[in-house]
Amino acid sequence: MAMRNHALQIFLDAAKNAFSAQAKDPRAIQSINHIFAKLTLVAPQSTPNGTQLPICRYLEDFSNPAKFDEPVLRKLIACFFELEPQLVWHQREGNWDGASENFADTHANAVLVGPKGLEQREDVWLGVSLLGPNVQYPDHRHTPEETYLVLGEGGFCQGHNDWVHVTTGETFFNPYNIIHSMRTQARPLLAFWALKEKPGTA
Numbered sequence: 001m002a003m004r005n006h007a008l009q010i011f012l013d014a015a016k017n018a019f020s021a022q023a024k025d026p027r028a029i030q031s032i033n034h035i036f037a038k039l040t041l042v043a044p045q046s047t048p049n050g051t052q053l054p055i056c057r058y059l060e061d062f063s064n065p066a067k068f069d070e071p072v073l074r075k076l077i078a079c080f081f082e083l084e085p086q087l088v089w090h091q092r093e094g095n096w097d098g099a100s101e102n103f104a105d106t107h108a109n110a111v112l113v114g115p116k117g118l119e120q121r122e123d124v125w126l127g128v129s130l131l132g133p134n135v136q137y138p139d140h141r142h143t144p145e146e147t148y149l150v151l152g153e154g155g156f157c158q159g160h161n162d163w164v165h166v167t168t169g170e171t172f173f174n175p176y177n178i179i180h181s182m183r184t185q186a187r188p189l190l191a192f193w194a195l196k197e198k199p200g201t202a
């Protein structure tokens with residue numbers, strides 16, 4: 001069996017605790033439990049050279065664990081920034097429909113676990129999106145259901161529903177294949193996402 005990257009394992013332990021402690025929506029709780037149960041089995045690892053995009057300067061806004069009240073968030077951030085030098089930050093690869101005009105220069109994504117991630121697998125994904133101020137992410141959909149865990153603040157939307165304001169420590173759940181988006185105003189957003197593939201799909 002593959003051995004897991006040590007910093008990734010430490011991060012996943014912290015992510016499990018943070019997602020589990022912060023999620024309130026029963027659908028999110030069920031999804032998170034499933035995801036972290038799956039992650040007890042290790043998949044093949046990759047060791048890319050970490051690369052940032054210019055927008056990654058906003059990571060500094062999140063890098064001090066002492067800024068967060070919740071111990072699980074402090075631990076999550078500390079472990080994330082131990083792992084961050086290994087991450088390959090990239091622009092979104094899917095459609096950009098509905099994105100703000102500044103989108104290209106104001107966002108970055110990185111996959112920790114999932115296709116092209118530090119751990120490569122299809123059944124569950126764990127990643128992170130960084131948005132600078134005043135940016136709207138594209139409307140998008142995917143078969144995996146998704147739970148976001150937010151640091152900073154932003155608006156989250158599904159279909160034609162009203163925007164929901166989500167702030168540090170809160171989660172937001174997207175069911176399988178629902179159209180959804182997120183946006184920022186004055187403050188940047190660091191959103192961790194945990195995806196669980198629809199049964200029978202992967």
Ligand SMILES: [Fe+2]
Binds near residue numbers: 140142174180
């Ligand atoms: Fe999504």
